[in-house]
Amino acid sequence: MTTENNQPTEDTGSSESGTGSMTPEAMRAASQAATDSAIGSTVGVADGGAERSKPRENTLLHVENLKMYFPVTAGIIFQRKVADIKAVDGLTFDVREGETLGLVGESGCGKSTTGRAILQLYRPTDGEVVMFDPKYASASDTPEVSADALVTDVAGSDSPGVDLTKLKGGKLRAYRRRMQMIFQDPYASLNPRMSVGSIVGEPMAIHNLHKGRRKERVRELLETVGLNPYFASRYPHEFSGGQRQRIGIARALAVEPAFIVADEPVSALDVSIQAQIINLMEDLQRDFGLTYLFIAHDLSVVRHISHRVAVMYLGKIVELTESDLLYENPLHPYTQALLSAVPIPDPQIERTRERIILTGDVPSPLNPPPGCNFHTRCPIAIDVCREEDPEMREIEPGHFAKCHRV
Template sequence: MTVTTDTLLSVRDLVKTFPGRPRRTGRPGAPIRAVDGVSFDVGKGETLGLVGESGCGKSTTGRMIVRLLDPTSGTVTFEGTEIGGLSQAQLRPHRRNLQMVFQDPYSSLNPRQTVARIVSEPLLIQGASAADARERAGELMELVGLTPEHLDRYPHEFSGGQAQRIGIARSLATSPKLVIADEPVSALDVSVQAQVVNLMERLQQELGLAYVFIAHDLSVVKRVCDRVAVMYLGRIVEIGDKAEVYGNPAHPYTKALLSAVPLPDPAAERTRERIVLLGDPPSPANPPAGCTFHPRCPKAQESCRTERPLLQIVGPGGRQAACHFPEVRGPGL
């Protein structure tokens, strides 16, 4: 993964370890390695999808990028500046260009504040006047499909889809270049999901935004993303161009996830192969040796139980997979 002049965000060997729960004896439990050596780049105007089962570390990764969590080790470089070690004062100028949209719109909006205050707060923190911030808030409301008349209302007066639009408006207040969208539509009804996804695509085209789109719904990711990174137990097991990952998955875990995505054609849905993974993901406090996926992998062999596979190029366009026995179809592969 080579950093180019078009690279906006570069994440290298990112690790986050949380303390384990105390045992009954009072001694600390085993530390939980939520993110275990994640690396990827995001280019200007690009959307990278970060997908995987619940608990795989994708949301923790997103929170470390915007420094809501500090990494245990590794680097986060934004526009050529390593921001992982910056103080809050040093980080403030970068926050203009690096924002986040959260999964639950209601829990991320202060119920005691008006929409005007919620949307304009990032601008006030950056030193804008109250009048300028409110004027900008009105513009943002129109940009996301609401009206300036909504500014004096409170979050509980809005539907889930409208509340998420307010969250998106807040994230755009400082005209960022990169937005981390953490499961932005998973709490919404299906029909509303489509509206919010359409909105995010339009905003990207109009404003030149880049996204890290975190989700577990591979149908949504396929629609909005340019590249896809698949996470399992804190590690990226496959990353590459969307068409390659979806059309020709190399890692058994990716293949299993895609086999669970419903198909619009009933006939194809009835006849296709469905891969059922056995058991639950192992605990990040006690991950298996070797390939962490091997206890659930239908292709596991002895080397999988003892040797940790590293990401390696397995297909065109630099696609990578962390598997001893990747499945890639095509001439010369």
């Protein structure tokens, strides 16, 4: 229920969620109380001794109105499209060179699909993915840079950037050298019938790099990720999960990319191994000027490694800002609920803190609700939320949120 001035009444959903009467300020306070203890006690898991690298001012990747719809068909002989699953629905953001942009959200919100659509593993339904020339990433010392020569031919020497969604065939393959992916599952992402040396060396063979010294280059890459060079003759089943993920990272580095999509690279690993992989990724970023899109569920890991964080819900980004600012002052109700759900190690604080409990299930991307797609679960939703989709607005300097109530 709402009053005439569109303010929620005291009894709105309070019997179900316990948060229906909370104002945005109260929700923010509850979220902050949980975050101060929970994140503060867990973020140190991956602390390393070296200082973090800082992102540059130039943009490496620009994503504009990215959409990824999967068609739903009906019929056996004559199939026809009857609907679309809106996995990603109109994302716009930039990634600066040398930056780690964290992408968080619950399962099914479209995080992994976003990463694959950026890399053109899925061809987007609509939108632009513009990649610019890196200015500070480590350059290759390899004379056989046929891929880079083709990139220059595609973009032109004076081109500010190239829309990857417009490229096909060999022209797209040329850009694949500049962008790679680290997969979530270290067991399924490696071919069990190929040796480690063949796995790491395959990208170099595809892009015609390091002729005559690929074996030497494979050994160098294994050393770079903390593995014994003699492991090149072994097979994936002989390694632990953490070692397999290091092999996957070495494979991604083989073509010396500027941009890497890390799709939950530590979610399948033990906590102690997670810390090692996170520290390794930070070291590689500092040494080679890498840029990451880091997809994850673990909020403490995301805060540690990311310079900025984007929060996704049902195919859309609902909040985007600097990492520390997001955790210190979450603005969107969904972000506040996420942070309040982080468990606190201290049992006394855990028993007394106030949590923001969301009722109901996430709507289906096959039939998203009108207006704000979060209004069906939002404890502070008003009439306008059910009718109009809010714009992404800069609420504070560098802090963007997609909410009518902020």
